Each structure stands twice: as C-alpha cells, then as structure tokens.
Amino acid sequence: MAKLVKETEHPLFKKSSKLRTERFGKGLTFAAVLLTALLTAAIFFLVISKGLSTFFVNGGSVKEFFTGSTWNPGQKHEGGSPIIGALPFLTGSLAVTGLSALICTPLAIGAALFMSEISPKAGRKVMQPVIELLVGIPSVVYGFIGLSVVVPLLRDHVTGSGFGIAAGTIVLSVMILPTVTSLALDAIQAVPRSLREASLALGSTRWQMIYKVILKTAKPGLLMAVIFGMARAFGEALAVQMVIGNASVIPHSLFEPASTLTSILTMGMGYTVLGTAENNALWTLALILLLMSLAFTIAVRWIGRGKPQ
Amino acid sequence: MQTVAVPSRVLSSQTHVTALTGPELTRPKLETDRLSVFYGDHQAVSDVCLTFKKNTVTALIGPSGCGKSTFLRALNRMNDSIEGCRMAGEIRYDGIELQSRQVNVLEVRKQIGMVFQRPVPFAKSIYKNVAYGPIRHGVKKKKELDRIVEDSLRKAALWDEVKDFLHQSALRLSGGQQQRLCIARALAMQPDVLLLDEPASALDPVSTAKIEELIGQLKKEITIIIVTHNMQQARRISDETAYFYMGRMVEHGPTEQIFSNPRSEQTRQYISGQIG
Numbered sequence: 001m002a003k004l005v006k007e008t009e010h011p012l013f014k015k016s017s018k019l020r021t022e023r024f025g026k027g028l029t030f031a032a033v034l035l036t037a038l039l040t041a042a043i044f045f046l047v048i049s050k051g052l053s054t055f056f057v058n059g060g061s062v063k064e065f066f067t068g069s070t071w072n073p074g075q076k077h078e079g080g081s082p083i084i085g086a087l088p089f090l091t092g093s094l095a096v097t098g099l100s101a102l103i104c105t106p107l108a109i110g111a112a113l114f115m116s117e118i119s120p121k122a123g124r125k126v127m128q129p130v131i132e133l134l135v136g137i138p139s140v141v142y143g144f145i146g147l148s149v150v151v152p153l154l155r156d157h158v159t160g161s162g163f164g165i166a167a168g169t170i171v172l173s174v175m176i177l178p179t180v181t182s183l184a185l186d187a188i189q190a191v192p193r194s195l196r197e198a199s200l201a202l203g204s205t206r207w208q209m210i211y212k213v214i215l216k217t218a219k220p221g222l223l224m225a226v227i228f229g230m231a232r233a234f235g236e237a238l239a240v241q242m243v244i245g246n247a248s249v250i251p252h253s254l255f256e257p258a259s260t261l262t263s264i265l266t267m268g269m270g271y272t273v274l275g276t277a278e279n280n281a282l283w284t285l286a287l288i289l290l291l292m293s294l295a296f297t298i299a300v301r302w303i304g305r306g307k308p309q
Numbered sequence: 310m311q312t313v314a315v316p317s318r319v320l321s322s323q324t325h326v327t328a329l330t331g332p333e334l335t336r337p338k339l340e341t342d343r344l345s346v347f348y349g350d351h352q353a354v355s356d357v358c359l360t361f362k363k364n365t366v367t368a369l370i371g372p373s374g375c376g377k378s379t380f381l382r383a384l385n386r387m388n389d390s391i392e393g394c395r396m397a398g399e400i401r402y403d404g405i406e407l408q409s410r411q412v413n414v415l416e417v418r419k420q421i422g423m424v425f426q427r428p429v430p431f432a433k434s435i436y437k438n439v440a441y442g443p444i445r446h447g448v449k450k451k452k453e454l455d456r457i458v459e460d461s462l463r464k465a466a467l468w469d470e471v472k473d474f475l476h477q478s479a480l481r482l483s484g485g486q487q488q489r490l491c492i493a494r495a496l497a498m499q500p501d502v503l504l505l506d507e508p509a510s511a512l513d514p515v516s517t518a519k520i521e522e523l524i525g526q527l528k529k530e531i532t533i534i535i536v537t538h539n540m541q542q543a544r545r546i547s548d549e550t551a552y553f554y555m556g557r558m559v560e561h562g563p564t565e566q567i568f569s570n571p572r573s574e575q576t577r578q579y580i581s582g583q584i585g
Contacts (some may be wrong), residue, residue: 062521120392200390202442202498203419212441217432278421 042270044290050280058277060084065284071158071248071264073281082277086261086285093260095165096240097233100172104180105226107173109215118208134178143239146171151243159255163245164169166254171243172233180229186223188214220303227303231296235289236261261285336404337521338363338532339384339502340420346388346400353379354397357558359551360575361502366524366533368543368564369555371578377536380553381504381568384534385421386414402502419446422500426507428487435462435471438490440478442498457497465493466523485516492523505535509542521546540580544568552576 054060054073059081061068068085076084096157112130117122150170155162191214215222245257246267265285272279333342337360346354355574361367369377379388386407387396391574400407407417419442431438438545439458440448441477448454458475462468467489470481479490482544495503509517524533537543544564551561552573571577 195430201423
C-alpha cells in the first residue's frame with residue numbers, strides 16, 4: 001500500500017492567492033445581488049404594508065377606492081372610514097398613458113422605419129443622435145416646456161384653461177417618443193436581412209416588404225417598445241403634474257383639469273404626516289403604481305418569451 | 310437597337326419541351342455580356358459572358374469569394390438593394406436588356422425567381438408564405454390562390470407533408486421542409502427562370518436529395534441556374550457547368566465535359582480538389 005501523504009505536504013493542497021481572489025470576487029458579486037434583492041424586497045414590503053393599511057387599519061373600502069370619485073382622505077364618512085375615491089386619478093393615469101401611446105406609436109414606428117429602411121444613412125447620422133439627445137432631457141424640462149408652450153397654446157387656440165388630459169398627453173407623447181423609437185428601431189433592425197431579400201426576390205415592393213414582412217416579424221419587439229413607453233408614461237410624475245391641472249375630478253373633456261396617480265402623489269406627499277389616514281391613502285396610490293409597473297414588466301417578459309425562434 | 314420581345318410564358322401545362330431544337334430555343338433564355346459587378350472599389354465580377362439555354366440546369370461552381378453568388382444575384386437585380394453596388398455590361402432576358410430604365414424590376418423578380426442558401430420562411434402560415442408573391446402581384450380570388458398554393462407545393466414536393474396544416478406557422482417546419490417551402494414560394498410566381506444560391510448547403514443529405522430530385526423535375530418547365538459548392542451535386546443535377554475563379558468565368562460547357570475533360574488547367578485543379 002502506498003504511503004499516505006500528509007495533507008499539508010502535497011502540492012494539491014497548496015493555498016494560492018489566485019484561489020482567494022476567486023472566492024473574494026464571488027463573494028463580492030453575491031453581496032451585490034443580495035443587496036439589490038433585499039432592497040427590492042424591502043421597498044415592496046414597505047409599499048404593500050403601508051398601502052394596504054388604508055384598508056386594514058383605517059378601514060377604507062376597496063370598492064370605494066376603485067369606484068368612488070371623491071378623494072378626501074383627511075375627512076371621514078359617517079361610519080369613520082376615510083373618503084378615498086381614487087377613480088379620477090385611475091382614469092386620469094390610464095387616459096394619459098393610453099392616449100400618449102396612441103399618438104406616439106405610429107410616429108415612433110414611422111421614424112424607426114425611416115431610419116432603418118428608407119434612409120439608413122440619414123438615420124444613422126442625424127436621427128440617431130437626435131433621439132439619444134431627446135432621451136437624455138430630464139422630465140422637468142419637458143414639463144416646463146409643456147407649461148410654457150403647450151398649455152398656453154391649448155388655452156388660446158382650443159378651449160379652457162389649457163391644463164388637462166390633452167396637455168398631459170401631448171407632453172407625455174413627446175417624452176416617450178425617443179424611448180419607443182429607439183426600441184422600435186432595435187426591433188426592426190433585428191429582422192434578418194435574408195427575410196428582406198426573400199421578400200424583394202418575390203418581386204414585392206419595398207413598402208410591401210416593410211408592411212408584410214418587417215412589421216410582421218418585428219411585432220413582438222414593437223409591442224415591447226410600446227409597453228416600455230406606456231410604463232414610462234404611467235409612472236411619469238413631474239412633467240404631467242405641471243400641465244394636467246391637478247383637479248381631483250373625473251373630467252368631462254380632454255381640456256378640463258384632471259389628475260393622475262402620480263400627480264396627486266407628488267402634490268400630497270409633502271403635506272401629510274406618516275401614519276395618518278391621509279398618508280396611508282397616498283401609499284395606496286403608490287401601491288397601485290407599483291403593481292401597474294409590475295404588470296407592464298410581466299407583459300414585456302411574456303411577449304419577449306413568446307417570440308418565435 | 311434591341312428588338313424587344315414579349316417574354317413567353319412557358320409554364321402552362323400543355324407546353325412540354327422535349328428537345329432543344331427549333332428557332333425559338335436556339336436563342337438563350339438568359340445571357341450576360343461582359344457583365345461586371347462592383348462593390349464600391351472592389352470588382353467582384355469581371356466581364357462575364359455566359360448563356361443559359363431554356364430548360365437546362367446550369368451549375369455555377371468555384372471557390373468561396375469567386376463571385377458566383379454575386380453574379381447570380383445580378384441576374385434578377387437583387388444587387389440593386391445593396392449600397393455602393395454598381396454593374397456594367399449587359400444582362401439579356403429573352404433578348405431584353407434587364408438593366409434598362411424602362412424595365413420594371415418587380416416584374417424581373419417575378420419572372421426570375423430566387424431561392425437563398427438558408428431557408429427564410431416568413432413568420433406567417435405555410436399558406437400565406439406561398440401566397441405571398443401572388444397576392445403582392447394582384448391575385449385576389451381565394452379559389453385562384455388555393456390553386457396556386459396547392460400547385461406550387463405539389464411542384465416543390467411538399468404538398469403531401471403539409472396539406473393538413475397549411476394554416477400553421479411555417480417556422481414549425483424542419484429545415485429541409487422550409488427550404489422546399491421557399492422553392493414553392495418562388496414557384497408560386499410562375500417564374501421562367503429560377504436562381505438557386507446553394508439551396509442545399511444548410512440541409513441534411515435526405516433533404517438535399519429531395520431538392521435535387523425536385524430540380525430535375527422543375528427543369529422540364531423552367532430554366533435553372535444553381536450556385537453550389539458541392540461538386541458531386543453539380544455533376545448530378547446540371548446540364549451545363551460554369552467555373553468561376555477570382556470574379557472571372559474561367560470555363561463553361563456541358564457538365565460531363567467540364568468534369569471529365571476540362572479545357573482549362575485551373576478548372577481541372579479545382580475539380581480534382583487542388584484549389585478551393
């Protein structure tokens with residue numbers, strides 16, 4: 001029988017600094033992941049627990065929250081529950097998001113098609129930098145421009161005070177346009193050249209190729225681009241708050257002051273005391289925002305997975 | 310002056326050409342006269358003169374980068390869409406100069422179909438893939454489309470395999486089936502000439518055999534030009550062979566002669582595996 005080598009003597013048991021570095025790196029990245037995960041979990045926990053306490057601690061009615069149209073969480077009904085009809089903000093948020101997506105989508109896809117199919121040269125040289133620049137403009141600037149240009153324009157040439165869903169929609173569509181355009185461009189450029197050639201080789205025109213092959217193939221990607229844009233629009237606070245008018249009523253037209261979840265949240269959060277019904281009600285709005293963004297993320301994931309091949 | 314002849318449709322079922330005789334058939338279906346293709350400053354094809362007879366299969370062989378694919382793509386003006394690509398010389402189809410201004414490039418591609426190296430089915434149903442061309446060119450009647458789709462799939466030897474799920478996505482087919490679908494898609498345009506750019510190089514041997522058999526069937530009705538890297542394939546399926554090297558056409562002749570007794574030393578070396 002071979003003689004057993006003492007552990008410390010055999011080269012296989014040698015300690016090396018490389019191994020230590022390896023372990024250190026592994027630990028470092030793991031710590032980063034852990035911290036991120038913990039933070040996310042903590043934020044979720046905070047928002048959910050605070051948001052739900054409107055219903056469980058202050059005795060607010062869930063039904064009223066989604067269907068009531070009077071928002072006054074500082075006051076109480078006769079039964080002692082706070083007045084928390086959030087329908088005006090829900091409709092406001094959905095309206096500006098939906099409408100801005102509606103305006104933005106054709107523009108973004110058109111711009112992306114131009115940059116990718118019609119004039120790639122001008123697209124690369126001019127449009128791409130412009131769009132990257134637009135992405136970088138802070139939202140408060142968009143809001144400021146909206147306030148000083150869009151609102152007066154609507155007031156003078158359309159109707160009302162200028163504040164309202166229409167102004168919010170215009171500002172938001174411009175704001176999400178670069179994001180949606182660049183994502184749409186990615187989706188369109190991801191369509192392989194071979195598919196384009198196959199279509200051309202069948203004697204189709206460029207327009208037929210774009211319409212029937214490129215848009216069709218890029219559909220999941222384009223949908224994702226729009227959803228990303230909607231997520232951004234839904235969560236945007238500052239710019240919208242500056243132009244929407246912030247009236248907690250369900251507006252009868254696009255040109256009457258309205259409000260969104262985010263605008264009420266930013267308006268109110270400085271003036272409430274932690275732990276009160278008013279404060280908790282704001283957390284409930286935050287919870288809705290969180291859940292919506294979660295829904296948008298899941299939608300994007302789901303579409304991404306459904307992509308053929 | 311060129312006399313402009315109306316291209317004759319040869320795909321109707323009555324026409325059955327048995328021998329390459331008669332005045333109509335002595336004129337080549339397609340010919341190039343000192344055709345050169347440039348990508349920017351790079352000349353990919355130099356002064357190629359070639360003739361393609363009706364109802365024959367011509368194989369273009371040669372090492373990678375020899376310009377045979379570029380040459381093929383020039384024949385239905387697919388190079389038009391490539392930035393910086395320029396052509397010189399003439400391509401005559403039924404005696405018509407294809408690069409002339411009056412020629413409608415969409416019609417050119419309709420009559421001179423093309424199938425690429427990799428199968429490229431659209432993300433549509435099998436039916437819509439085949440119907441794509443005819444619909445784009447104005448066939449509207451459902452019955453007519455149904456007939457074209459069935460005909461084309463039958464000609465591409467795919468009908469029996471897919472007839473029960475025509476409306477499912479073409480992306481679910483196997484690679485070999487997808488390539489035959491692409492051939493069916495090209496046939497649906499009822500082309501006079503079919504250009505095949507290494508149509509079997511991405512396929513397994515069984516699928517390859519099917520495609521080769523298909524080519525043998527199709528040449529009864531149309532003229533076929535095929536680029537291939539596979540020497541045995543060229544020998545098996547083609548009537549004529551042209552050897553390309555460094556953008557030039559070195560030798561062109563009946564396949565048997567090219568393979569058994571090439572005139573050029575270069576051709577002989579390539580065929581025996583010393584070049585390439």
